[in-house]
Amino acid sequence: MNTMKVTEQRGLSVKHLLGIKDLTRADIELIFSQADEFKEVLDRPIKKVPSLRDVTVANLFFENSTRTRLSFELAEKRLSADVVNFAASSSSVKKGETLVDTVNNILAMKVDMVVMRHASPGAAVFLSRHIEASIVNAGDGTHEHPTQALLDAYSIREKLGSVEGKKVVIVGDITHSRVAISNIYCLKKLGAEVMVCGPTTLIPKHIESLGVKVEHNLRSALEWCDVANMLRIQLERQDAGVAYFPSLREYSMQYGLDKALLNSLSKKIVVMHPGPINRGVEITSDVADSDQSIILDQVENGVAVRMAVIYLLAQNMKRG
Amino acid sequence: MRQVTLIDSKLLHLIITRLSCQLIENHEDFSNTVIIGLQPRGVMLAERILEQLKGMQPKANIAYGVVDPTFYRDDFRIHDKPLIAHKTDIPFSLEGKHVIFIDDVLYTGRTIRAGLEGIMEYGRPASVELLVLVERRFTRELPIEPRYVGKSVDSYDNQQVRVMWKKDGGEDKVMLLTE
Structure with missing residues (x-):
């Protein structure tokens, strides 16, 4: 029996993953070390372990998603959990049911964990106060997208060896981006230096209070950094009728990353993108497909990181 | 906590040599045999046995x-x-x-x-044999028995058998701890 090592170990400090803000550095490092083991599982001929065979997970997507939803579903299936999927577009939400009612009805069917994406900031926190199940926030409005930040930091750690001391610039629509906020929390907790870069209209006021630098010139930002995370312009979240920048073409000229700019930098930086990419707007195709881009590694790591999150949260729910 | 030494470093060395000899007796040049150590504590023993086997069979290429x-595990959650x-x-x-x-x-x-169950993900082995340094007798909850045993001991449930290695900073020995 290998019990000795087990007794020295600790689990996650949280019951839910609502945001990176609630996690400690030790939590994040634990998630990463477990993700390493799950990455190995995903390289096996049989990419599946039976750990969660008695756990049922509901994926509640009140907002559209391809990558995140597939990634979560694969992560759950690779852990042998039973999975039920729900998309708001084809559900009773359209008939006027409230969020708590919808979720309670699903929980009445004996679901242990809920992975939820919702358009309202704070939806996951709200839900965690009303239901018993463990909740994983898969994006709540402009608030947080914790698993994306974890997989981004994990990908940086994989590519550069560690996150500590690295300089990361997040470029684009910071105001409307939950990825940006979660990334800032996560990278800061891991000891990275963070800068945000974009037009004044897309950078929230007082963002310096989170301990980040602000830069409006893309070239200066790229010269400073080791890693550039190029965000998408969140057209669907921008207020109708408000012009944050004159045109996509002008945005692209000022804040788009193309091969010529990338090659003119004094060092080789790592390029990231959380997807979906608007090719030709925030980055050009030749940059997205270049050897400096780790965009597809991010997607691959997403499954392992989500497996680690679900596995560690399930660990905190005792079998009753 | 009371501590009794079950195996001291001299005896441990002898046991590792004996177990290695038994493996060579049954598997000769290890051409179709592989060694798998169990994480986390079994790996230390597996590495020591491997080292011993390489000394005794320098030409054998042993997969590990x-x-x-x-x-x-069945006790998750x-x-x-x-x-x-x-x-x-x-x-x-x-x-x-x-x-x-x-x-x-x-x-x-x-x-x-x-x-x-874990190793079955890597193909269907022809056979699996179990080697352990210490077998605690009459405590099995499943029908699993070792083929190679360093030492069999009788112990109570409130006792713990702890294997220590020089590599971890102490000396090679096996202790029986009683709470």
Whole structure:
């Protein structure tokens, strides 16, 4: 029996993953070390372990998603959990049911964990106060997208060896981006230096209070950094009728990353993108497909990181 | 806590030599045999045995891997403490191979059961034999028995068998701890 090592170990400090803000550095490092083991599982001929065979997970997507939803579903299936999927577009939400009612009805069917994406900031926190199940926030409005930040930091750690001391610039629509906020929390907790870069209209006021630098010139930002995370312009979240920048073409000229700019930098930086990419707007195709881009590694790591999150949260729910 | 030494470093060396001789007797040049250490504590013993075998059979090319049973355990969400996984590294197929499974202490047999399920992901082995340094007698909860045993001991449930290695900073020995 290998019990000795087990007794020295600790689990996650949280019951839910609502945001990176609630996690400690030790939590994040634990998630990463477990993700390493799950990455190995995903390289096996049989990419599946039976750990969660008695756990049922509901994926509640009140907002559209391809990558995140597939990634979560694969992560759950690779852990042998039973999975039920729900998309708001084809559900009773359209008939006027409230969020708590919808979720309670699903929980009445004996679901242990809920992975939820919702358009309202704070939806996951709200839900965690009303239901018993463990909740994983898969994006709540402009608030947080914790698993994306974890997989981004994990990908940086994989590519550069560690996150500590690295300089990361997040470029684009910071105001409307939950990825940006979660990334800032996560990278800061891991000891990275963070800068945000974009037009004044897309950078929230007082963002310096989170301990980040602000830069409006893309070239200066790229010269400073080791890693550039190029965000998408969140057209669907921008207020109708408000012009944050004159045109996509002008945005692209000022804040788009193309091969010529990338090659003119004094060092080789790592390029990231959380997807979906608007090719030709925030980055050009030749940059997205270049050897400096780790965009597809991010997607691959997403499954392992989500497996680690679900596995560690399930660990905190005792079998009753 | 009371401590009794079950195996001192001299005896431990003798046992490792004997177990290695027994393996050579049954598997000759290890051409179709692989050694798999069980994470986390079995790996130390497996590495020592491997080292010994290489000294005795310098020409043999012995395949070696480690498996972590954590994801296959039956006490996930029951165990008081979190079950944190360790590395699994089996860089070859086990299809048709004779597997020597190595762990330090055999107690309930549940870890071995989980480990067996883990290695089945890497192909269908021709056979699996179990080697343990210490077998705690009459404590099995599953029908699992070792083929190679360093030492059999009788112990109570409130006792713990702890294997210590020089590599960890102490000396090579096996202790019986009583609470």
